Structures are given as structure tokens and as C-alpha cells.
Amino acid sequence: TGQLDIPHPRRRLPVLGDVIGVNPRTPVQDSMRYAAELGPIFERKVLGTRFVLVSDPDIVAELGDETRFRKHLAPAVAALRGIAGDGLFTAYSEEPNWRRGHELLMPAFTKSAMRSYHETMVDVAGELTQHWDRRLEPTARVDVSTDMTKLTLETIGRAGFSYSFDSFERDRPHPFVEAMVRALSHAQLMASPIGRLTLGRRRSQHEADVAYLAEVVDEVIRSRRDSSEAPPEDLLELMLRAERENDPNRIDELAIRHQVITFLVAGHETTSGALSFALYYLSRHPEVLAEAQAEVDAVWGTERDHRPAYEQVAKLRYVRRILDESLRLWPTAPAYAREARRDTTLLGRHRMSEGDWMLVLIPALHRNPVWGPDPDRFDPDRFLPERVRTRPAHVYKPFGTGERACIGRQFALHEAVLVLGTVLHRYDIAGDPDYRLRVQERLTLMPTRFDVTLTRRP
Numbered sequence: 001t002g003q004l005d006i007p008h009p010r011r012r013l014p015v016l017g018d019v020i021g022v023n024p025r026t027p028v029q030d031s032m033r034y035a036a037e038l039g040p041i042f043e044r045k046v047l048g049t050r051f052v053l054v055s056d057p058d059i060v061a062e063l064g065d066e067t068r069f070r071k072h073l074a075p076a077v078a079a080l081r082g083i084a085g086d087g088l089f090t091a092y093s094e095e096p097n098w099r100r101g102h103e104l105l106m107p108a109f110t111k112s113a114m115r116s117y118h119e120t121m122v123d124v125a126g127e128l129t130q131h132w133d134r135r136l137e138p139t140a141r142v143d144v145s146t147d148m149t150k151l152t153l154e155t156i157g158r159a160g161f162s163y164s165f166d167s168f169e170r171d172r173p174h175p176f177v178e179a180m181v182r183a184l185s186h187a188q189l190m191a192s193p194i195g196r197l198t199l200g201r202r203r204s205q206h207e208a209d210v211a212y213l214a215e216v217v218d219e220v221i222r223s224r225r226d227s228s229e230a231p232p233e234d235l236l237e238l239m240l241r242a243e244r245e246n247d248p249n250r251i252d253e254l255a256i257r258h259q260v261i262t263f264l265v266a267g268h269e270t271t272s273g274a275l276s277f278a279l280y281y282l283s284r285h286p287e288v289l290a291e292a293q294a295e296v297d298a299v300w301g302t303e304r305d306h307r308p309a310y311e312q313v314a315k316l317r318y319v320r321r322i323l324d325e326s327l328r329l330w331p332t333a334p335a336y337a338r339e340a341r342r343d344t345t346l347l348g349r350h351r352m353s354e355g356d357w358m359l360v361l362i363p364a365l366h367r368n369p370v371w372g373p374d375p376d377r378f379d380p381d382r383f384l385p386e387r388v389r390t391r392p393a394h395v396y397k398p399f400g401t402g403e404r405a406c407i408g409r410q411f412a413l414h415e416a417v418l419v420l421g422t423v424l425h426r427y428d429i430a431g432d433p434d435y436r437l438r439v440q441e442r443l444t445l446m447p448t449r450f451d452v453t454l455t456r457r458p
């Protein structure tokens with residue numbers, strides 16, 4: 001065994017490292033450019049900090065072997081520990097609260113549990129369309145990411161914690177969203193040695209944001225504890241009941257707070273991005289839009305006020321493929337990190353010591369040549385069942401891998417297909433032909449300044 005030859009950017013400066021032409025505000029898009037140039041494994045080094053980024057399906061498959069590898073907290077994720085502590089997303093796998101939280105909350109995320117969130121999801125989608133309908137004269141121009149974020153925050157607030165952020169009654173985004181976006185951007189800069197240099201004057205803002213997020217979460221929990229009504233069956237109740245009943249998986253007050261903030265953030269930001277990218281591609285591909293609308297009309301009928309039943313969501317197979325393909329091109333949680341549990345050899349020839357880690361660069365994996373000659377092209381038919389069956393495994397990882405994969409996957413998929421279906425059923429959408437996709441990075445990916453013009457369908 002030996003070592004893989006891991007290429008690095010050509011223009012590497014002494015001491016500083018790979019800083020030419022990169023920006024701490026766009027680490028993912030910079031890395032995507034490097035991957036296109038340097039191939040499916042490469043190294044980035046800045047001021048002595050080293051990252052190895054991979055997008056090779058064979059390496060990704062091996063890193064998914066739970067007996068040899070586990071989740072590593074990449075620097076940007078570790079930087080969130082001050083906010084989310086040992087909550088599910090930021091916990092080290094060996095921390096007891098990870099397994100407790102996982103056991104406690106897993107039953108709320110099975111496929112069958114999704115039925116219980118359905119009515120709430122339909123209600124919130126209805127609030128979005130009411131919000132839009134009020135603005136039609138007879139067309140309306142809407143900022144997609146802002147409104148998708150309102151919708152997804154409202155959905156996780158109500159479905160998970162029976163708490164409303166009154167998202168659609170506000171002109172500006174809820175301050176929770178602004179504080180969260182700044183906090184996520186802060187963590188991203190913390191992970192970059194160059195980014196850290198720019199943080200000094202933002203520290204007090206960050207402290208204020210962290211305090212504010214904790215305050216919102218405490219208010220969510222307090223409003224439940226103070227309520228005299230029978231507790232609703234939701235995520236918070238699962239945790240509070242475990243506390244009352246001395247369940248072996250109960251977690252303490254602080255850990256509950258960490259889970260609430262984890263779910264409020266993880267439960268909306270990435271889904272909002274996924275919906276926004278899907279609407280971006282729909283606005284660019286009229287033939288895809290038309291086919292999707294035809295599908296929704298066929299499954300839901302042409303009564304525009306139709307309230308979709310639970311079973312009528314998963315039947316939108318083409319809409320689901322649009323979402324899958326959007327998450328292929330722009331997986332909104334764009335990387336995950338894996339570390340060796342003990343000394344091991346990768347691909348039979350690359351030694352890794354215990355604790356050595358690599359980042360899976362998901363958008364690059366999703367553009368690997370196994371996807372065909374034109375991987376940047378948006379084509380939902382890549383997800384036709386026969387094509388999925390004949391593709392190698394481990395080339396599509398928008399929800400991560402193994403026991404630390406996304407717990408909210410089914411939740412996100414049900415919500416996103418339902419919302420896309422609702423929007424396509426009710427409106428024709430058109431994008432500005434001059435818009436060029438701009439992707440903002442704040443740990444997650446989000447299209448920015450992207451508007452669509454809506455018209456009611458007959």
C-alpha cells in the first residue's frame with residue numbers, strides 16, 4: 001500500500017497556500033471549479049489547514065462503510081456547536097445524546113409518520129397561495145427564496161413544535177431567519193482561515209444572534225409548558241414525554257433546546273433551497289413545466305382549489321423527478337465529512353490513520369462522468385426508475401450517508417413535492433430571461449435574487 005497522488009491547485013503560495021482566485025464566501029463553488037480542473041480527489045490548503053475533497057463514486061462508496069468510517073464534524077459544522085451543542089446534526093457520533101435523540105425522534109420520521117404532518121403541510125401551502133393570490137393584478141412577481149423560506153420555516157414550526165412564526169403575516173422575514181442566516185454564514189467563515197480574519201468586528205453581532213436564537217427556542221418550549229391544552233403529538237412532545245416518563249432515552253432541558261434549534265434550522269433551510277432551485281429550473285424549461293402541470297392536473301384534477309390527499313402527493317412521480325434532479329445539480333447541504341474509525345486503507349492503496357478525514361463534495365459527485373456526457377444539463381428523466389436501477393450506487397447523496405444521514409428526508413420530500421405540486425397546479429410561472437443563477441453559500445446553498453412572475457391558471 002502507498003499513498004494516492006492527491007493533486008492541489010497549481011498556483012499555491014508559500015505559507016498562505018491556495019488562496020488565489022478563491023473566496024471564503026463561496027467555498028463550495030470554488031471547490032466545484034477545482035474538481036472540474038483537478039479531478040475527483042484533490043486537496044486545498046490555506047494557512048496550514050488542509051482539506052481533502054472527493055467526488056469519486058468508489059471513494060464515496062468506501063467512505064460510506066460504517067465499519068471503517070463515521071461522520072466527522074467538518075470545521076464549519078463544529079463551528080455550530082455553540083448554537084446546537086450535541087443536537088442531532090452537530091453531535092459527535094459517540095456522544096450519548098446522539099443515540100438518545102436519534103432513538104427518541106426516529107419514530108417521528110418514518111415514512112408512515114408523514115401522514116400525520118400532511119394536513120399541516122397543506123395548510124401552510126394554502127397560506128403561501130393566499131399570500132400570492134392577494135398580490136395578483138393579474139400577475140405578481142415574487143422573490144422565490146424569501147417565500148420558500150417563509151413556507152418551510154412555518155411548516156417545521158407547526159408540524160414539529162405546534163408553533164407558528166406567523167410567517168405570512170409579516171412583510172420582512174421573521175428575525176429568526178435573519179439571525180440564522182448570519183449565524184450559518186459566520187460558521188462558514190469560521191471554517192476558513194482567511195474567513196476567520198474577517199470576523200473580528202462581527203463577533204458581537206454573532207453573540208447577539210446566538211442569544212436571540214436561544215430566546216426563540218425557549219419561547220417555543222415555554223409556550224408548550226404553559227399551555228393548558230392536551231399536548232399535541234409532535235417532536236417536542238416526544239422529548240417532554242420521555243422526560244416525564246423517565247424514558248431511558250430522555251434528554252435534559254439543555255439537550256431539548258439543542259434539538260429544537262437543530263430541527264428548526266435543519267428542518268427548513270435546505271428544503272427551502274431545494275424548492276427554490278426546482279422553481280428556477282422549471283422557469284427555465286417550459287417543456288418540463290408543461291409536463292409537470294399536466295401530471296398534477298391528471299392526479300389532482302383541474303379544480304384549482306383542490307386540497308390534495310396524502311396519497312395524491314407520492315403519485316406526482318414527475319414532480320418528484322424534478323426535485324431529485326434539482327438536488328442533483330444543487331444539493332442544498334453540499335458536503336459531508338467522513339473520518340477513519342481506525343487506521344485503514346482506501347481503494348486498497350491509500351493509507352489513512354485513525355481520525356483522518358475527507359469531505360464528500362456532493363455537487364461534484366453529482367456531476368461525475370457516470371452521469372453521462374452533459375452532467376450540467378437539467379434533465380429530470382435521469383431519475384426514471386430504469387435509469388436509476390442501471391446507475392452505480394453511491395453516485396447520488398443529497399441526504400448524506402449511513403446512520404448520520406438525514407433524518408428528515410421523507411419529511412422534506414413529502415413537503416417539497418406537495419408544495420411544487422400546489423404551485424404548479426395553481427400558477428403559470430415565468431422567470432426573467434436575463435436572470436443568471438447566483439448561488440449564495442451560507443453552509444447551505446440558496447439561489448438569490450431570483451424572481452418569478454405568477455399568473456393564475458384557468
Ligand code: HEM
Nearest residue numbers: 088089266267270271274333336399400404406407408412
Ligand atoms: C442531516 C440534507 C431536510 C433534519 C442531513 C445530512 C444531509 C442532509 C446531507 C447529513 C449531514 C452530515 O453527514 O454531516 C438535507 C437536505 C434536505 C434536508 C438536502 C432537504 C431537501 C431536512 C429536514 C429535517 C432535517 C426537513 C427535519 C425535519 C436533519 C437532521 C440531521 C440531518 C436532524 C442530522 C441527523 C443525524 O446526524 O442524526 N441532512 N436535509 N433535514 N438532517 Fe437533513
